[in-house]
Each structure stands twice: as structure tokens, then as C-alpha cells.
Amino acid sequence: AQKVTQAQTEISVVEKEDVTLDCVYETRDTTYYLFWYKQPPSGELVFLIRRNSFDEQNEISGRYSWNFQKSTSSFNFTITASQVVDSAVYFCALSEAPRGSARQLTFGSGTQLTVLP
Amino acid sequence: EPEVTQTPSHQVTQMGQEVILRCVPISNHLYFYWYRQILGQKVEFLVSFYNNEISEKSEIFDDQFSVERPDGSNFTLKIRSTKLEDSAMYFCASRGGQGITYEQYFGPGTRLTVT
Numbered sequence: 001a002q003k004v005t006q007a008q009t010e011i012s013v014v015e016k017e018d019v020t021l022d023c024v025y026e027t028r029d030t031t032y033y034l035f036w037y038k039q040p041p042s043g044e045l046v047f048l049i050r051r052n053s054f055d056e057q058n059e060i061s062g063r064y065s066w067n068f069q070k071s072t073s074s075f076n077f078t079i080t081a082s083q084v085v086d087s088a089v090y091f092c093a094l095s096e097a098p099r100g101s102a103r104q105l106t107f108g109s110g111t112q113l114t115v116l117p
Numbered sequence: 118e119p120e121v122t123q124t125p126s127h128q129v130t131q132m133g134q135e136v137i138l139r140c141v142p143i144s145n146h147l148y149f150y151w152y153r154q155i156l157g158q159k160v161e162f163l164v165s166f167y168n169n170e171i172s173e174k175s176e177i178f179d180d181q182f183s184v185e186r187p188d189g190s191n192f193t194l195k196i197r198s199t200k201l202e203d204s205a206m207y208f209c210a211s212r213g214g215q216g217i218t219y220e221q222y223f224g225p226g227t228r229l230t231v232t
Contacts, residue, residue, distance in 0.1 A: 033219050045160070045208060045223040052219075091160060095219070104150060104162040104173055105210075105221060 002027045004094050006108035013082055014116050021077045021111045023092030029053075031097045034068065034075045035105065039089040051075065053097075082115045089113070119143045121224035123209050129230045133198050138227045140192045140209030148212040149192045150221060151184065153177070153205040160208065166192065199231045 003026040013019045025034065036048040049059065051068050059066045063080045079086055089112050093105040122141045130136050142149050151163040164174040164184055171184065183195045192211075196203055206228050210221040 035220060037223075043206060043228075044225045045210075047220050047222060050220045093160075097219075104165050104175075105152075105160075106162065107160040109159045 002029075002032075002094050002096055002106045004092050004106055004108035006090075006092055006111050008111045009109070010112045010114070012114045012116065015084060016081050018078060018080050019082050019113065019115075021079075021090050021092075021113065023075045023077065023108060025073050025075065025092070025094045027094060027096055029096040033095045033097060035093040035095070036066065036075075036077050037091045037093060037107075039091060039110070041088070045091070048077075079113075082113075084115050084117055087113060087115045121209055121211055121222050123207075123224035123227050125227060126225065127228045127230070129232065130199055132201060132231055136196050136199055136229065138194045138196075138207050138209075138229070140194070140224055141190050142192055142209065142211030143213075143222060144190070146211035146213050146222075148172075148221075149184075149186070150210040150212070151194045152208045152210065152223075154208065154226075155205045163194070196229075199229075201231050204229060204231045 005024045008022055032053045034051045038046045038048055049066055056068050065078045067076045089110045091110045092108040095105050096103050121143055124139045128136055149166040152160050153163055154160045162175050164178045165172045166184055181197045185193050206226045208226045209224040212221045
């Protein structure tokens, strides 16, 4: 069975600080996909990034970066120089992919990030 | 940019009533999903739909729930006899398919309130 754990329930930082959101996952499949979604106060779920289990390259997109480590089953998300608009709930999610076709998402419980001005 | 749309944005219903939540997935997508999020909790998978049939469903998706793709564009979730515990945000999502895209794009959600 697949499981995603986001141990940090709430994080509060001051604007311009860097912040890392942790995500640990469990799966028995060798092929899977990992995702991060952002849920701002308005409630929608915004896709941020997808990583494949066979691609451990870290990724940077502007102020966002992701660190995928299979050895520790972690997929952490760092926001550099945080801004007030980054305040949201961030969800990590896992999709197993038997025969290469990704299945439903299993979400973590989310981390509420508050960036104070 | 194409997006998933959902109607209504908010639905209030009395316990025992039937509700239908509507979704229009992204037009060239092949896989469709419903998820729900009880207030303050995690997002939970309900059902996935591919090639005009349910491909997977969770324990939450019992006989009170059904899904349908009545035409080439809409994807609906019906709850036959709502219970108080069905109150939640319901999200529709769609995905392109193998070799196309693996990420699911979500609609803005329908907030269902059962009184």
C-alpha cells in the first residue's frame, strides 16, 4: 500500500526566509510518480511539479527547488526567499505506476505554510 | 490554457437528497477522477474513470456514489442519498494518459454542504 507522510503540520516564516517542506513516501512499486500541489486560501489545487521514480535529478524552477532521494524515500520542497503569496497548504502526493500507467494520487496530510510580512 | 471546470461551486442540500456534481475535464484528456477533501483534512481519492468505465475506486465510494460520462465532455458524480458526513469539497481531476502526461489537473472544486 502506498503512503505519504508530511510530518510538518504548520510552518511559519518571515518573508525572504528560505523554507523546506518535507515529504516521505512508501510504496512497493519500482515505478511511481511524485507530485507537489499548492492549495492557496481560495481552495483550488495547483500542480507544481512531477518527478518520475527513475529520475533522481533535482529540479529548480525560479524560487522553487525539489530534492528527490530514493535512498531515504523523500521528496522535499524548498522555497527560497519566501513571499507572502507563498502562504498556502502544500500537498505532496504519490502515484504508483504499474505497467507504466499512473494510478490515482495518494496525498499527504499537507503542510500549512504561513509567510509573514 | 485549458482547464478543468466544475459546477456548482457550492451546493447546499438536505440529508437524504440526491446531488449531482458536474465536471468538464480538459478536452483531450483520457483519465478522470473524483477526490474529496473534508474541511481541514487531506485530499482523498474516490474513483477513477477510463474508457467509459470505473477503473478503480476507494472504500469511500460505496453504493451511494456513482459516476457517469453522459456525453463527450461532462463527467458527473452522483450521491444518491446524502449524509451529513458527505459534507466536503469535491474535486474533479483529469489526466492526459500514458505517454501524454501523468500529472492530474484539478478543477476548482464544489463545496457540498449537507444539512
